[in-house]
Amino acid sequence: MSDPTEDIPSVDYVEGSGIPIRGNDIDTDQIIPARFMKVVTFDGLGEFAFFDLRFDDEDEEKDHPFNEQRFQDSNVMVVNANFGCGSSREHAPQALMRWGIDAIIGESFAEIFAGNCLALGIPTVTADHETINALQQWVDDNPDGDIEVDVRAETVTYGNNEINVSVDRAQREALVEGNWDTTALMKANQNAIQETADSLPYVESAD
Amino acid sequence: MSQGTLYDKVWDRHKVTTLPNGQDQLFVGLHLIHEVTSPQAFGMLQERGLEVARPDLTHATVDHIVPTANQDRPYSDDAAETMMAELEENVRDAGIQFSDPTTGDQGIVHVIGPEQGITQPGKTIVCGDSHTSTHGAFGALAFGIGTSQIRDVLATQTIAMEKQKVRKIQVDGELGEGVEAKDVVLEIIRRLGTEGGVGYVYEYAGEAIENLDMEGRMSICNMSIEGGARAGYVNPDETTYEWLEQTDYFQEHPEKFDELKPYWESIRSDADAEYDDVVHIDANELEPVVTWGTTPGQGVGIHDPIPAPEDLADDKVDTARRAQKHMRVEPGETMEGYDIDVAFLGSCTNARLPDLRRAARIVKGRQVDDDVRAMVVPGSQRVQRQAEEEGLKDVFEEAGFDWRNAGCSMCLGMNEDQLEGDEACASSSNRNFVGRQGSKDGRTVLMNPRMVAAAAITGEVSDVRDLKEVNLA
Numbered sequence: 001m002s003d004p005t006e007d008i009p010s011v012d013y014v015e016g017s018g019i020p021i022r023g024n025d026i027d028t029d030q031i032i033p034a035r036f037m038k039v040v041t042f043d044g045l046g047e048f049a050f051f052d053l054r055f056d057d058e059d060e061e062k063d064h065p066f067n068e069q070r071f072q073d074s075n076v077m078v079v080n081a082n083f084g085c086g087s088s089r090e091h092a093p094q095a096l097m098r099w100g101i102d103a104i105i106g107e108s109f110a111e112i113f114a115g116n117c118l119a120l121g122i123p124t125v126t127a128d129h130e131t132i133n134a135l136q137q138w139v140d141d142n143p144d145g146d147i148e149v150d151v152r153a154e155t156v157t158y159g160n161n162e163i164n165v166s167v168d169r170a171q172r173e174a175l176v177e178g179n180w181d182t183t184a185l186m187k188a189n190q191n192a193i194q195e196t197a198d199s200l201p202y203v204e205s206a207d
Numbered sequence: 208m209s210q211g212t213l214y215d216k217v218w219d220r221h222k223v224t225t226l227p228n229g230q231d232q233l234f235v236g237l238h239l240i241h242e243v244t245s246p247q248a249f250g251m252l253q254e255r256g257l258e259v260a261r262p263d264l265t266h267a268t269v270d271h272i273v274p275t276a277n278q279d280r281p282y283s284d285d286a287a288e289t290m291m292a293e294l295e296e297n298v299r300d301a302g303i304q305f306s307d308p309t310t311g312d313q314g315i316v317h318v319i320g321p322e323q324g325i326t327q328p329g330k331t332i333v334c335g336d337s338h339t340s341t342h343g344a345f346g347a348l349a350f351g352i353g354t355s356q357i358r359d360v361l362a363t364q365t366i367a368m369e370k371q372k373v374r375k376i377q378v379d380g381e382l383g384e385g386v387e388a389k390d391v392v393l394e395i396i397r398r399l400g401t402e403g404g405v406g407y408v409y410e411y412a413g414e415a416i417e418n419l420d421m422e423g424r425m426s427i428c429n430m431s432i433e434g435g436a437r438a439g440y441v442n443p444d445e446t447t448y449e450w451l452e453q454t455d456y457f458q459e460h461p462e463k464f465d466e467l468k469p470y471w472e473s474i475r476s477d478a479d480a481e482y483d484d485v486v487h488i489d490a491n492e493l494e495p496v497v498t499w500g501t502t503p504g505q506g507v508g509i510h511d512p513i514p515a516p517e518d519l520a521d522d523k524v525d526t527a528r529r530a531q532k533h534m535r536v537e538p539g540e541t542m543e544g545y546d547i548d549v550a551f552l553g554s555c556t557n558a559r560l561p562d563l564r565r566a567a568r569i570v571k572g573r574q575v576d577d578d579v580r581a582m583v584v585p586g587s588q589r590v591q592r593q594a595e596e597e598g599l600k601d602v603f604e605e606a607g608f609d610w611r612n613a614g615c616s617m618c619l620g621m622n623e624d625q626l627e628g629d630e631a632c633a634s635s636s637n638r639n640f641v642g643r644q645g646s647k648d649g650r651t652v653l654m655n656p657r658m659v660a661a662a663a664i665t666g667e668v669s670d671v672r673d674l675k676e677v678n679l680a
Contacts, residue, residue: 023525023526023529024522024523024525024526025401025402025502025526027502027638027640029619029638029640029641029642029643030640030641030642033642033647034619034620034621034643034645035620035621035645037243037621038272038284038286038287038289038290038621039286039290040246040247040250040289040290040293041246041247041250042247042354052641052642052647081402081522082401082402082405082435085401085402085435085502086337086638086640087336087337087351087619087638088244088335088336088337088339088351088352088353089243089244089353090244090247090335090353090354090355091354093353094354108402108405110402110405110435111405111406111435111437112337112351112352112353112432112437115352115353115356116353116354116355116356119353119355119356120355129522168369169229170228170229170230170369173227173228173229174228174230177227177228179226179227179228180228181355182226182230182359182367183255183257183358183359183362183363185226185227185367186223186226186232186359186362186363186365186367187257187362187363189223189224189232189365192223192224192232193223193232193234193363193364193365195223196221196222196223196234197234197364199220200220200221200234200236201466201467201470202236202327202329202330202467202470203234203236203264204263206261206263
């Protein structure tokens with residue numbers, strides 16, 4: 001029998017340069033305003049990431065790290081607390097991923113947002129306020145500097161620093177083992193699904 | 208870990224297995240879908256050659272992009288028409304029941320599920336919308352999911368989840384005159400913070416919760432996510448059962464009511480259930496709450512001073528400063544008297560019949576302020592019809608409100624209903640995020656529906672208790 005998860009890559013390690021996005025409670029309406037969600041695919045959402053924070057009414061660029069030349073090749077985003085709060089729109093991590101983000105380091109993440117990131121294979125790892133502030137400052141000073149996010153070991157290495165970070169247990173397991181795409185994994189349990197359905201008093205048989 | 212709570216029991220009943228990554232695979236009793244977050248999931252399914260596993264446990268409606276003024280097809284907004292057409296095709300191909308506008312059953316997804324009786328105690332309910340927590344009012348375990356998870360549910364009727372902790376929020380005492388469910392939940396979020404509920408499911412309990420009608424319970428559960436909790440619920444009781452008995456499903460299948468009631472009773476939290484945390488709130492102390500900032504946690508009693516950012520917890524200072532700049536408010540002021548340009552009475556939080564009835568009693572015989580544009584957007588076509596039959600539409604229209612068709616409308620500004628420029632909006636919705644209502648300079652003040660009615664009349668944030676209520680005929 002074929003392994004249903006064999007095509008899903010392991011994401012135990014992300015390496016690249018950083019981009020700091022400062023502020024607590026950055027909600028999904030900030031990450032991708034709703035007017036850009038009038039689409040039936042996620043293609044092309046990258047250019048709308050943080051749109052209203054990046055552009056004024058005349059579509060002129062405002063100060064924002066996503067506009068800065070020095071961060072254009074960055075793929076590790078460093079954020080503060082409660083990042084991604086608000087709506088369940090997967091358009092938010094989709095936009096960030098399509099802009100080029102492969103991993104996010106932050107103080108804390110809203111739950112649905114972190115789940116959506118996991119479904120895309122984007123690690124969301126956490127550290128305390130001081131650690132994140134120091135890392136954001138270092139990224140500002142070293143926009144080309146290399147950051148290594150080791151999901152398995154729960155460490156982030158940059159410059160001469162190695163810091164401990166936390167990765168939610170199931171997220172770590174899923175990313176490291178390459179079983180973060182759960183469709184095939186769950187589909188394989190067909191019999192157990194049917195048994196559960198049959199045991200529930202409110203579920204009528206499908207036929 | 209919690210034990211013996213409704214959450215524990217419903218979780219255990221729906222658990223299929225534990226996945227290799229440590230998450231549990233849960234069976235989904237009801238999957239609600241709408242036009243914004245589902246098309247990509249159907250696309251993913253197609254790419255993988257998979258079919259919808261349980262169309263019979265899936266139900267669709269259209270709410271986010273649907274115009275509330277002119278609903279003639281094709282919609283004047285091409286993008287909206289495309290999304291609607293895509294949903295129509297997807298549900299037709301899969302054989303999914305669709306409460307579209309021609310059925311008379313269309314509405315905001317979190318309004319129509321309870322109306323039709325498909326929202327039931329002890330079900331697991333998911334939808335690609337964070338306000339799915341609303342359905343917890345019936346003792347369902349209900350939460351919002353992303354599009355990749357919608358794909359999972361469409362393909363398998365199951366979802367991969369980690370079990371959370373349970374926090375009981377005990378609201379004792381009685382709500383005072385003019386204080387509503389909305390005020391209770393705004394106060395909970397103010398106290399516990401917008402991320403206080405991350406990792407938790409909230410169980411709302413206590414005398415003040417038990418005394419609420421189903422609509423009030425829905426308003427509270429609806430905003431669980433604004434406090435960071437992905438799900439919130441109230442244990443089912445006689446109030447719940449009375450509602451259920453009147454719904455289509457149990458009118459058509461009365462035998463099901465007696466058949467299922469023992470299950471509903473069995474999943475209630477035990478008297479000696481163990482919780483991971485318990486929070487007490489005294490309902491007697493509460494006042495109407497309004498927001499002064501740009502997160503739902505930035506609330507304040509109508510007569511209380513707006514806090515100085517430096518008096519808040521360290522991690523809230525920066526957000527508060529930015530919020531006060533955006534809203535143009537100063538510490539020490541109250542929100543009472545804050546000028547408003549728009550009054551929005553709508554959304555999955557507060558656009559059900561009792562909400563409209565209470566607001567109408569404030570509006571009756573009065574006129575909307577000259578400088579305010581005011582609109583009522585009923586939560587569903589059924590709410591709309593009933594409100595029209597009761598004469599509420601006339602009350603609102605005579606006062607100068609615009610009476611619209613059902614949809615999400617100005618709660619999130621995905622259709623034509625949007626704030627313009629830096630307009631300030633008294634809103635019965637759930638989010639005051641910057642840009643949420645369609646203009647990045649727009650200013651949203653969240654409040655209960657009667658307070659929205661009062662603000663529409665006076666043109667400024669007002670204490671509704673200062674306005675005499677009029678009895679409707």
